[in-house]
Amino acid sequence: MPCIHPPDKVENINEESFMRKDGGSLKVRIENEGETLETTMTGSLKSVEEIAExxxxxxxxxxxxxxxxxxxxxxxxxxxxxxxENGERMKIEKT
Incomplete structure (x- = not known):
């Protein structure tokens, strides 16, 4: 369910690109034009260094x-x- 639209420079990236499929728990919050979608997913964030690369x-x-x-x-x-740029925001946090 891709909710975000990555820039052209970083093609083929969606929410799941930032996560590992392991036993942790993540809260994902997407805000767009006054509406908020919030869910919890199984997994963990990749490291800061992995995402920077x-x-x-x-x-x-x-x-x-x-x-x-x-x-x-x-x-x-x-x-x-x-x-x-269009004002949409996505937050992924460890719970």
Whole structure:
């Protein structure tokens, strides 16, 4: 169920691209035009370094603060936030 639309530079990426299929638990929240979709999924976030490499950015002090093709990416261990040019936001957090 791809709810986000990745920028052209990082093709073939969706919500699941940031996650591992293991025994953890994640809360996924998507906000769009005043509407919010929130769900819990089984899995864990990939490491900050893995996601930085996937997006082609540098991780500093265990976190990411970057803009990739107009998408603001903020990540620290256990939490990832993406904010798109059209105002949509996605947050994935360890529960």
């Amino acid at each position: 996937m997006l082609g950015v540098e991780a500093e002090n265990g976190s990411i603060k970057a803009v990739v093709d107009g998408v603001k990416v903020r990540m620290e261990r256990g939490r990832l936030e993406l904010e798109f």
